[in-house]
Amino acid sequence: MNIKENIKTLVIKKPLKLDCGKTINNFPLAYETYGSLNKNKDNAILVFHALTGDQFVTGINPVTKKDGWWSYAVGPNKSIDTNKYFVICANVIGGCMGSFGPSHKNPDTNKIFGTDFPVITINDMVNAQVNLLDHFEIKKLFSVVGGSMGGMQVLQFISNYPDKASTVVPIACTSSHSAQNIAFNELGRQAIASDHNWSNGKYLSNNTLPDKGLSVARMAAHITYLSKKGLQEKFGRKLQERDALKFGFDADFQIESYLRYQGSVFVDRFDANSYLYITRAMDYFDLVKQFDGNLSNAFKKTKAKFFVISFTSDWLYPTQENKDIVIALNAIGADVGFVEIKSDKGHDSFLLDVPDFLKTLKNFLDKSYIER
Amino acid sequence: MKTEYKIIVDLIEEKTRVLDVGCDDGTLMESLKKNKNVDARGIEISKDKVQTCVSKGLTVIEGNAELDLKQFPNDSFDYVVLGQTLQAFVNPEIVIKELLRVGKKAIITIPNFGHWKVRLNLLIKGTMPITESLPNDWYNTPNIHMCTIKDFVKFSKIINFKIFKSLALTNKNISNINNSNLFYKNLFAELGIFLIEK
Numbered sequence: 176m177n178i179k180e181n182i183k184t185l186v187i188k189k190p191l192k193l194d195c196g197k198t199i200n201n202f203p204l205a206y207e208t209y210g211s212l213n214k215n216k217d218n219a220i221l222v223f224h225a226l227t228g229d230q231f232v233t234g235i236n237p238v239t240k241k242d243g244w245w246s247y248a249v250g251p252n253k254s255i256d257t258n259k260y261f262v263i264c265a266n267v268i269g270g271c272m273g274s275f276g277p278s279h280k281n282p283d284t285n286k287i288f289g290t291d292f293p294v295i296t297i298n299d300m301v302n303a304q305v306n307l308l309d310h311f312e313i314k315k316l317f318s319v320v321g322g323s324m325g326g327m328q329v330l331q332f333i334s335n336y337p338d339k340a341s342t343v344v345p346i347a348c349t350s351s352h353s354a355q356n357i358a359f360n361e362l363g364r365q366a367i368a369s370d371h372n373w374s375n376g377k378y379l380s381n382n383t384l385p386d387k388g389l390s391v392a393r394m395a396a397h398i399t400y401l402s403k404k405g406l407q408e409k410f411g412r413k414l415q416e417r418d419a420l421k422f423g424f425d426a427d428f429q430i431e432s433y434l435r436y437q438g439s440v441f442v443d444r445f446d447a448n449s450y451l452y453i454t455r456a457m458d459y460f461d462l463v464k465q466f467d468g469n470l471s472n473a474f475k476k477t478k479a480k481f482f483v484i485s486f487t488s489d490w491l492y493p494t495q496e497n498k499d500i501v502i503a504l505n506a507i508g509a510d511v512g513f514v515e516i517k518s519d520k521g522h523d524s525f526l527l528d529v530p531d532f533l534k535t536l537k538n539f540l541d542k543s544y545i546e547r
Numbered sequence: 548m549k550t551e552y553k554i555i556v557d558l559i560e561e562k563t564r565v566l567d568v569g570c571d572d573g574t575l576m577e578s579l580k581k582n583k584n585v586d587a588r589g590i591e592i593s594k595d596k597v598q599t600c601v602s603k604g605l606t607v608i609e610g611n612a613e614l615d616l617k618q619f620p621n622d623s624f625d626y627v628v629l630g631q632t633l634q635a636f637v638n639p640e641i642v643i644k645e646l647l648r649v650g651k652k653a654i655i656t657i658p659n660f661g662h663w664k665v666r667l668n669l670l671i672k673g674t675m676p677i678t679e680s681l682p683n684d685w686y687n688t689p690n691i692h693m694c695t696i697k698d699f700v701k702f703s704k705i706i707n708f709k710i711f712k713s714l715a716l717t718n719k720n721i722s723n724i725n726n727s728n729l730f731y732k733n734l735f736a737e738l739g740i741f742l743i744e745k
Contacts, residue, residue, distance in 0.1 A: 480606070482601070501608055501618070502618040505608070505618045505619055505623075506618060506619070506620055508564075508620075508623055510606055511606065511608065512597075512600075512601060512605075512606045512607050512608060513597075513607075513608040513609055513610070514594060514597045514598060514601065514607075514608075514609045515594065515609055516594070517594060531594075531598065534598070534602075535598050535601050535602075538598070538601045538602040539601050542601070542602070542603070542604030543604065545604070546604055
């Protein structure tokens with residue numbers, strides 16, 4: 176895929192010391208913006224994307240030619256209203272939509288990094304993205320918003336930069352990646368690693384792609400983004416373009432065909448090594464441990480207004496894990512609101528057309544913007 | 548606004564921190580913010596009502612008072628308000644103790660089961676009373692621990708909290724409750740409003 180054109184990139188000259196101990200500098204951070212920055216530069220919202228997202232939040236993604244990943248929530252008159260707010264979103268480092276990642280060349284060896292790319296963390300991701308504030312001369316963001324891994328970045332961001340956002344909206348996320356979630360991520364990574372074409376991560380130099388492995392990883396992950404009820408209602412035991420079972424291993428059921436399709440389209444837009452790096456960053460995320468077992472201390476220095484949102488059918492980042500964030504904030508008297516939105520759409524609810532969620536997010540932002 | 552809310556707003560000092568437990572659609576919180584400049588927080592069990600509160604710019608968490616007061620440290624609020632819901636809890640004693648742990652003071656309002664209409668209703672019909680403020684049948688009412696104003700005063704001695712101020716609401720008229728008029732207030736007041744302390 177030719178992604179070079181259409182991608183805005185900020186080259187970050189300032190050295191960034193990564194959690195793994197290595198330091199990177201002069202690295203590209205790809206980003207996109209929507210709406211316009213006002214005169215006071217106080218209407219900016221930094222949106223953080225999830226595992227397989229990118230900087231193309233809304234409108235047509237110029238690379239995939241499909242709708243941006245958060246088109247339901249971001250745009251003119253939408254929850255994150257681009258008529259009102261200046262929305263910035265960057266591709267995370269380790270990603271594959273233009274930001275510094277494993278498919279880039281190592282400037283020291285002039286070879287593609289592959290798995291020689293340093294292991295990055297959620298902390299590294301936000302420390303890279305904070306440079307965008309200097310770039311746009313924004314002293315304080317109006318809001319930081321994100322779901323899933325985006326929510327983890329939201330929490331890390333406000334912990335690292337307590338004065339750099341007025342409102343904080345972590346959605347369907349956690350302060351500490353659970354064993355179950357690490358397990359699912361490991362399943363995905365092993366699927367990729369067991370594809371012969373992966374070649375220990377050197378597939379780009381070998382001109383092969385571990386498509387099979389990456390697509391299995393995506394299929395497994397995709398199940399975790401939905402709910403049992405949602406799957407049952409959408410697919411049930413419906414058959415795929417046939418009247419009876421074929422007594423073979425083709426996709427008899429619609430759900431099989433659907434998952435295969437999801438796997439196959441994913442490999443066209445995502446890099447297998449990036450998948451390894453980003454899932455690793457999620458697994459390493461443990462804000463509780465960063466603050467010696469007391470999550471409240473992560474938020475002690477900020478006066479920001481928090482709003483935490485979870486979904487009833489999300490079993491990947493269940494309400495209780497979101498509520499732990501609320502509890503930690505209440506323990507220090509922080510300004511925090513919380514709602515669990517009713518939805519059958521599982522973890523993916525935050526990306527989909529869930530009117531109660533979209534309305535609540537809009538209400539929170541718009542009211543807070545007036546009262547800021 | 549309901550007279551009950553006006554009384555509560557009057558009881559609360561300016562620029563204090565207030566937690567409204569069971570904040571409903573946030574009407575009281577709004578009035579407290581506007582009239583007393585308080586830092587108001589709410590807990591509400593209904594998702595719809597939480598969403599209404601958010602649309603009013605109020606800080607509310609979805610939750611249940613019996614489970615979610617735990618997360619607040621001691622004395623984190625100047626006042627904790629509990630409006631007409633004490634009777635719905637499985638264990639009102641624990642709830643009152645939690646209110647007084649989280650708040651320096653608590654304001655509790657109770658629909659008075661000692662009101663003459665309630666008494667008459669039971670006496671004449673011989674069935675569980677149904678009135679304007681208690682519209683449910685016995686089998687579908689959320690109110691499992693109804694009490695009278697007199698019961699509440701007695702309760703304060705049993706579980707040991709101080710009643711700082713007690714007010715009776717009768718036909719939108721407010722009056723003080725004291726030892727000498729307790730019998731009459733318990734017969735004629737629709738609602739009891741109590742400011743209590745540990």
